[in-house]
């Protein structure tokens with residue numbers, strides 16, 4: 513897709529007031545606040561004032577999130593659990609997975625977010641074995657490393673789509689193919705990609721996919737989701753559960769556990785009502801802006817960024833090949849906390865992990881934002897490795 517880097521932000525940037533004060537280039541942490549998400553929160557308060565406790569309507573909002581997420585990732589509504597975080601959805605999944613027929617092992621890539629590693633290691637208390645797939649020195653994890661790790665003892669492979677630490681993108685389709693050939697299931701953590709590029713669970717070939725709306729979906733904190741492939745839903749009985757996971761929520765039966773026949777069985781207690789308003793507004797806004805257009809736009813910006821960092825003689829640690837990276841670009845630093853603070857002094861909001869500066873442009877960022885960042889990096893060249 514040929515793109516003009518000015519046209520997308522020219523159309524939408526005015527809807528994100530943070531840009532009146534800052535160069536915000538940190539969507540890998542949190543998306544910028546839009547006028548529509550602000551209005552959605554105001555609407556929640558108005559509804560609460562006006563109606564008291566409109567629970568029927570609020571449960572309807574939850575279903576609207578389910579529908580929006582399903583269409584976003586090309587799933588059926590019955591395959592989506594709306595959760596309060598990735599952690600909540602994946603914990604429910606872990607609690608219900610059966611590790612039988614000699615399959616006692618979970619394979620975890622070394623690119624995982626802490627919550628994923630920790631949840632699977634918590635299962636060691638249940639006798640599960642966890643095996644890590646290590647990264648190469650160049651910051652990639654080649655498919656062969658997964659192929660070497662996955663075997664007849666593997667119950668599940670947990671893989672991130674894009675790594676939150678270094679921006680490296682994994683070959684999820686390839687991993688899923690190998691895992692399925694060997695009888696294992698695949699969980700994808702798509703938090704660093706959803707909203708920044710089109711996600712299609714069928715094309716990825718995964719069995720489960722978890723993410724949330726805080727980052728590139730612009731929807732703020734408190735709401736995540738878990739996709740579970742329809743054929744698997746009723747084979748998994750979560751023991752981390754709650755009344756919103758029940759077959760009939762309003763039966764209020766305390767003598768029985770009957771999980772919903774759909775992916776709602778991975779939910780738990782009272783839904784995050786305010787976050788449902790924000791999630792709907794954020795997802796709608798991203799769809800209106802265009803996720804494929806955003807991906808192409810961000811690729812152009814990141815090409816400018818990489819060229820500028822090269823000119824400074826500094827080092828981008830995120831792999832260069834388009835299929836090995838996403839929106840997040842990480843730059844090696846000698847003192848990354850000082851670098852983030854120096855950029856903040858210039859009004860530029862970024863973040864860091866390990867020794868890497870994280871720069872994560874989105875639909876609203878411009879070539880001027882990138883140039884301002886590069887100028888600030890040049891002024892702080894001694895902080896770049």
Ligand SMILES: Cc1ncc(COP(=O)(O)O)c(C=O)c1O
Nearest residue numbers: 597598599625627676703704724
């Ligand atoms: C890849 C990835 N997974 C998960 C999370 C967060 O998970 P949770 O919703 O459980 O806080 C983040 C960021 O916060 C992330 O970058």
